[in-house]
Amino acid sequence: MFFVDTLELEGLGNRSYLAGGARSAVVVDPPRDIDRVLATAARRGVRISHVVETHVHNDYVSGGLELARVTGAVYLVPAGADVAFARVPVADGDTVAVDDGVELRAVATPGHTPHHTSYVLLEGGVPAVAFTGGSLLIGTVGRPDLVEPRLTEELARAQHASAHRLAAELPDETSVLPTHGFGSFCSSAQAEGDASTIGREKAVNAALTEDVDSFVARLLAGLDDIPAYYTHMGPANAHGPAPVDLTPPAVVGAEEIAARLAAGEWVVDLRNRVAFAEGHVAGSFNFEADGKLATYLAWMIPWGKPVTLLADSPEQLADAQRELVRVGVDRPAGAATGTPEDWVTEGARPVSFPRSTFAGLAGRGADDVVVLDVRRRSERAAGYVAGSVHIPVHELHGRLGEVPDGTVWVHCAGGMRAAIAASLLHAAGRDVVAVDDGFDAAVAAGLTVTGRADGDEQAEQAEQGGRSHRA
Structure with missing residues (x-):
């Protein structure tokens, strides 16, 4: 009997998956902080035999290369992807054994990217789950405009064809488990629900209910802004991301915070917006740790600019640091925990504004x-x-x-x-x-x-x- 465990990346609106049988499993589109994946596999008591990527991601840094290195797993990356590291290129129709009676079959589904590949989990030779990455999402599809503007319409048409291929080749009861679509800007629209099947998508997904010209026109008209940090994610993933360092950043005091603000560096207060409005260090910016921290901070900060984090607890700081490494903001220049009174220099007071x-x-x-x-x-x-x-x-x-x-x-x-x-x-x-x-x-x-x-x-x-x- 197979299993599938879902790993939510809530701040980024994505999902990763651990799936397999009694002894071994495959990881699909892993996050950069691989300790979560390893812990999930340990709870299951399974060995990670394969790590697979549906595509070279634009919206987060992948942990696939490091996870494969740490576990000794076979690292499968679509053959068309231009990457600078050793991997096993996977092509349409390739099949790998994951566990007794559990196999994974690659299905070429270009559209989100030219090389995009979905993976179908088969139990006893029967399709059970489709890991669709950025291809067929829940009620929508992945956006086709992240690779090259001149390819956008071509890729939009490819999305339509790929969705139809999945619908034609898979039974209606096959579960659809995408990577994108839960708030991710890689999705062309917000997912319609939390779970789906091929049969449901045939009834509700525009890629499967509209002709190609109508679908493409609607898709292109609805494309939204692209987060600025996406420019850096694809190259980082193609080059091969470095391992993460989640050790606590250097502790800074009030004088150092003031000096960093004076130098034009970003000092980011992670507390909730109510607390920030009531009192904060003058010149600091408020990006709530419980909001879409990684998306908006990485989108707005000049890339590579030092950032100092202010948090109300070590736990809040650690969670924020984990969110940020997923989008390549690796090491805060410094950090402090406590209250605004702790972070202002002697004789200064926190400032506020009304809500x-x-x-x-x-x-x-x-x-x-x-x-x-x-x-x-x-x-x-x-x-x-x-x-x-x-x-x-x-x-x-x-x-x-x-x-x-x-x-x-x-x-x-x-x-x-x-x-x-x-x-x-x-x-x-x-x-x-x-x-x-x-x-x-x-x-x-x-x-x-x-x-x-x-x-x-x-x-x-x-x-x-x-x-x-x-x-």
Whole structure:
């Protein structure tokens, strides 16, 4: 009897898998922090015989090379992938024995990348599970625009063909277990549910219900922003990632924190946004450890810039460090735990800024204010507060000068990105109010929310950062 254990990478919206039989198992698309994989295998009492990659990943650093080295497992990488390390190239139709009666068969499924390969787990020769990586996802497919812009349409058409191949070759009851789609920006849309089968995907997945031209047009029109750190992930994985070092970073005191801020380094406060707003070190930025820390910090920080982490506990710091190594932010320059009072120099005090809601925004006084929307363009296209300025949070650090004068009320869709933006603005000396509220509350609060912006307004907003929203 086979088993499948799922390893969630919640901050990145991805999954890895350990699957096999009574004595041995295969790992699919492992995370860089391989200790979690090794612990899962130890609990199962199985030997890791094979490590497989569905593709060279763009959204996180793989632990496959190191896991294969540590365990002595056979490392399978699609034959078309250009990598700089020794591996066993796998081609369409290749089959490997994992355990008694349990086999893994490679199925070429180009689309997310040109070399993308899915793996079908067979028990007694019968397909049971399809590890689909970034090909067929739950209700959607992996995005085709991460390799080369000139290949995007070609790869989108390949996604359609690959989905149809899987649907034609596998029984309806075959489980679909993708790597992407649970919040990952490698997915072309959010996964529709938590589990699926080939039969269900035939009924609901646009790749299987629409003709190729309609599917491609819809897919290309819906592509969203690409996190900046993706540029570094593919080359790191192709070269061969180094082993991780999760030992605690050097402890820094208040004077050192102040010196690093003065030098222009990033000091990142990992505490929740409520605590940060109530008191923090002037000049520090707030990226909640419980939010999408790795995605947004890696997206926004200039690549290679030293980062010092401030946390309320050693556990929070360790968890954040683990999240960050998954996207190549390997060693914090320093760290401190405790409270803001511990992190400010003698004679200084923590600083703060107010939080509010959309109802608070609607009921504000007569003073001039700026409403800043830091959601992505795709989110804003579905509706926005009339007169608001639009600068996506991942662009804000480089566009602070475009925010008009006045008190800035900053919002996103739920509060996390607004907190990041508010911390950037506050560090730059702006008066700011963080709107910690769901965007659906804007209409209920009495604010005017307009529909899709026309091309002229979008172009003007891109050029000038929009207009201030006056009381």
